[in-house]
Amino acid sequence: MDEQRRERARPMSPEERREALIAATLPLLYDHGRGVTTRLIAESAGVAEGTIFRVFSSKDELVDATVAKAFEPGRMVADLRAIPLDAPLRERALALTGLMQRRFAGVFVLMRKLGMAGPPEPPPDDPGRTRAIDETLQAMVDLISPDQADLRLPATEVVTMLRLLTFSGTHPKFTGGDTLTAEQIVDTVLYGAVTRDQCSSGRNHR
Numbered sequence: 058m059d060e061q062r063r064e065r066a067r068p069m070s071p072e073e074r075r076e077a078l079i080a081a082t083l084p085l086l087y088d089h090g091r092g093v094t095t096r097l098i099a100e101s102a103g104v105a106e107g108t109i110f111r112v113f114s115s116k117d118e119l120v121d122a123t124v125a126k127a128f129e130p131g132r133m134v135a136d137l138r139a140i141p142l143d144a145p146l147r148e149r150a151l152a153l154t155g156l157m158q159r160r161f162a163g164v165f166v167l168m169r170k171l172g173m174a175g176p177p178e179p180p181p182d183d184p185g186r187t188r189a190i191d192e193t194l195q196a197m198v199d200l201i202s203p204d205q206a207d208l209r210l211p212a213t214e215v216v217t218m219l220r221l222l223t224f225s226g227t228h229p230k231f232t233g234g235d236t237l238t239a240e241q242i243v244d245t246v247l248y249g250a251v252t253r254d255q256c257s258s259g260r261n262h263r
Contacts, residue, residue, distance in 0.1 A: 074111070074112045075113070078102050078109060078113070079126050080102075082101070082102075082119055082120065083126070084101075086120070086171065090171050094116075124173075127163075128177055131189030133193055134193055137197060137200065140200055146201070149201070150243045150247060152200075153197060154223055158223055162227055164176070165228060165229060198216050215247075222246060223237075
């Protein structure tokens with residue numbers, strides 16, 4: 058108990074405080090957009106308003122840092138690696154697609170709330186960002202690769218198709234609000250829309 062109290066009493070470093078304020082700000086942006094107040098942020102973070110300005114020069118700087126964090130690549134890697142590789146291919150693909158859907162849906166809502174036409178420009182020549190993107194893509198490919206022998210396409214191409222269909226099938230402007238389910242996306246990519254017998258017999262191509 059004494060150890061826990063000492064840990065709670067330990068003051069945060071400036072970087073830890075920044076991260077805590079960003080974490081408190083992100084869910085507020087979905088409700089209030091850039092209209093969120095420092096009072097609301099402080100209440101959510103459990104700090105005084107003045108604490109915000111010890112680590113951020115303005116509310117806009119905090120909001121910008123929060124938006125950048127929301128779009129930061131690599132946030133799905135741990136969840137991707139938690140998907141069991143011994144599960145059937147379709148189950149792994151459904152789990153992968155579900156993660157992507159939640160990620161895309163959250164991003165689209167945030168962009169709409171903030172009036173953003175697109176994601177923020179990434180910093181130039183950021184090796185950490187490139188590494189995070191590569192790590193995420195590799196984690197996706199690793200989920201499909203165990204069944205490579207049964208695939209007509211390389212696992213990397215299957216992942217590309219899943220990502221593209223998930224993005225377009227989750228975007229409200231592309232779907233008119235009638236978004237695709239994970240099952241629709243996965244079954245279209247893995248099995249197509251027409252059975253092989255129908256394709257070879259030409260019954261649908263007279």
